[in-house]
Amino acid sequence: MRGTCLFAAIAAALAVPCAAQTVAPPPSFLAPALGYCIACHQLPENIGPRTRADLGPALTGERMRTLGRTKVREIIEDPTKANPDTVMPPYGRHRILEAAEIQKLVEFLLALP
Amino acid sequence: MRCLSLLVAAAFVATPLAFAATPDAVRSDIAARVKEKLPDLAPSDYALGAAALDPELRARVQDNAAAAAPVVASGKALWTRKFKDGRSLSGCFPNGGRRVAQTYPQYDARLKRVITLEMAVNQCLKAHNETLYDPAEPETMGAVTAYVRSLADGQRAAVRMPAGADERFEQGRRLYFTRLGQRNFACASCHLQGAGKRYGEVPLSPPVGQTTHWPVIRDGKAVTLQARIRECLELMGAAAFPPGSEELNDLEYFLSYLSNGQALAANPYRNW
Numbered sequence: 001m002r003g004t005c006l007f008a009a010i011a012a013a014l015a016v017p018c019a020a021q022t023v024a025p026p027p028s029f030l031a032p033a034l035g036y037c038i039a040c041h042q043l044p045e046n047i048g049p050r051t052r053a054d055l056g057p058a059l060t061g062e063r064m065r066t067l068g069r070t071k072v073r074e075i076i077e078d079p080t081k082a083n084p085d086t087v088m089p090p091y092g093r094h095r096i097l098e099a100a101e102i103q104k105l106v107e108f109l110l111a112l113p
Numbered sequence: 114m115r116c117l118s119l120l121v122a123a124a125f126v127a128t129p130l131a132f133a134a135t136p137d138a139v140r141s142d143i144a145a146r147v148k149e150k151l152p153d154l155a156p157s158d159y160a161l162g163a164a165a166l167d168p169e170l171r172a173r174v175q176d177n178a179a180a181a182a183p184v185v186a187s188g189k190a191l192w193t194r195k196f197k198d199g200r201s202l203s204g205c206f207p208n209g210g211r212r213v214a215q216t217y218p219q220y221d222a223r224l225k226r227v228i229t230l231e232m233a234v235n236q237c238l239k240a241h242n243e244t245l246y247d248p249a250e251p252e253t254m255g256a257v258t259a260y261v262r263s264l265a266d267g268q269r270a271a272v273r274m275p276a277g278a279d280e281r282f283e284q285g286r287r288l289y290f291t292r293l294g295q296r297n298f299a300c301a302s303c304h305l306q307g308a309g310k311r312y313g314e315v316p317l318s319p320p321v322g323q324t325t326h327w328p329v330i331r332d333g334k335a336v337t338l339q340a341r342i343r344e345c346l347e348l349m350g351a352a353a354f355p356p357g358s359e360e361l362n363d364l365e366y367f368l369s370y371l372s373n374g375q376a377l378a379a380n381p382y383r384n385w
Contacts, residue, residue, distance in 0.1 A: 039313045055303070055310045055317070080297070087302040094295045096350075 023047050023111045026104040028097055035097055035105060040088070044113050056088060061112035073106045136274050136282045140371050143305065147319040150308045159322025160375050163385070166309055166316035170385065177382035181259065181330045185380060188260025188335070191253065196241045202257065205237035214258075214265035215377050218366045220278035227281050227362040230258055231337065248339065248356040255335030259328050262379035269376055270325055272369045285367025288360055289320075295350025300342075300364075315385050324369040325376065329383040336383070338365060 025048040028034040038049060040056035057063075064072055075082060077092030091097040097105070134142070147159070151166075158165040164174045192202045192210065203209045217230040228236070231254050235245045246254040274282060289300045300320075303312060308319040328335035339361045343353035354360040 051311075052314055053311050055307045055312050085306070087298060087306060089296040089298070094297060094350075096295055 023108065023113070026101070026108055028101045028105060029108065034101065035091060037105070047112060059109060059112060061110065064109040064112060069106060069110060072109055073102060076102050076105055136279055136370055139282075139286060140373070143371055144321055146305060147308055147321050150305075151319060154309070154319075156321070157376070159319060160325040160372075160378050161381075162318040162323060162326055163316045164381070165322075166318070170315070173384065174381050177384075180333065180382045181263075181380035183333065184256050184259045184330055184335050185263050187252070188256035188258070188263075191257050192260050196243050198241055200241055202234060202237055205240070206233070206261070210261045211264045212268050214262040214379070215268040215270050216272065218272065218362065218369055220273070220275055220281060220366070222275060222277055225277065226359065227278075227366045229339075229357070229362055229365055230261065231339075232357060232362070234258070234261075248337070249343075251334035251336065251340075255328055255337055255340075258337055259330070259335040259380050262327070262377065265377050266379055267376050269374050270369060270372045272366070272373055274370060278366075281363045282367050282370060284360075285363035285365070288364050289367055293349055293351040294346065296348070298349045300345070320368060321371050322375045324365065324372045326378050326381050328380060330380050331383045335380070338368075 025038070025043065029037045029048070032039070037056075037059075038051060038053065040053050042051055042053055042058040043049075044058075044060060067075070075088075076097075078090040079086045079088040080090055089096055092099070092102055148156075154165060161171065161174070164170040195201055206213050214230055217233065218227045219233075220226075221228050231246075231248045234254065234257055235248070238245050246257065248254050292299045292302070303317045304320050304323070307317050310317055324338060327338040327341070329341070330336075337356075339356045342361060342364065343356065346353040
């Protein structure tokens with residue numbers, strides 16, 4: 001009985017960090033006055049709100065990790081450097097987002113499934 | 114810094130159109146690009162705007178067709194109201210205003226500027242020593258345009274491009290393709306480059322047909338085309354040009370010319 005309780009306690013303790021690791025979009029991803037990325041991009045299933053937005057490509061962790069942390073940050077800061085025709089706003093160059101907010105977005109995108 | 118104050122960025126959205134292109138060449142080019150983006154959409158549906166691209170939105174518009182009636186009725190009352198001199202707005206326009214809205218905006222060669230329907234209404238009021246309407250006010254100018262444009266429902270847009278007008282058209286075209294504001298969007302970024310795609314949940318309407326269904330009726334009020342463009346500019350993080358400004362008039366002229374041949378269908382319901 002004692003062993004079972006101990007196992008349950010350990011399992012519960014492990015479950016907390018696991019739940020904390022659930023990927024959730026930061027406020028700037030959703031807020032119209034901030035990044036509002038959700039207006040153009042869809043997220044993988046079970047991550048954030050479901051939308052039909054497709055002005056920008058759907059976001060996947062695999063694609064983000066292929067690009068790498070530096071490139072993802074550069075794209076958010078000023079996507080026109082890589083693609084002058086893009087419709088994506090230059091969040092860093094035009095000071096729409098602070099550096100810390102961009103960093104949170106980068107980490108979120110890299111953690112996507 | 115973060116919201117709607119803002120900077121004017123600039124940089125043109127890439128466009129293959131040459132600066133010297135004639136209005137007809139520009140119109141043909143844009144029509145071809147819309148057709149390429151939306152090959153399955155019948156040109157006759159362009160005038161439905163976003164509702165043409167989403168059956169649910171289209172049904173919503175159809176189900177709420179009666180929403181315009183009170184607005185049109187109050188517009189009619191203003192249109193026929195007797196001025197102090199016994200005349201009325203109705204008397205300032207040919208045929209009492211029937212089947213004239215499809216010819217607006219017009220180019221005034223003497224003033225060398227674009228005259229929108231709203232400006233023509235105010236010119237009439239001014240000529241008769243009446244108080245002018247605020248071009249952005251739904252209860253007056255919005256209602257009047259809702260009524261007079263309803264008198265042209267089904268008429269094909271027929272905006273003329275007389276000698277000298279191409280400069281105004283070109284200014285409108287330049288504005289349409291110029292990136293503005295904190296978000297660095299041009300009108301063309303969304304409505305040409307992204308035509309048919311969804312921003313949020315709503316499909317982006319193509320430029321052809323965009324001017325034929327104004328005003329729209331939102332929350333029981335008439336929202337004019339320029340009022341809607343100003344909302345777009347604010348979303349772009351740009352300082353919106355004032356209603357009736359030369360910039361918005363030129364933009365309306367450019368857009369309206371693109372829609373020539375499309376049937377007018379004023380006062381559709383909107384809740385998006």
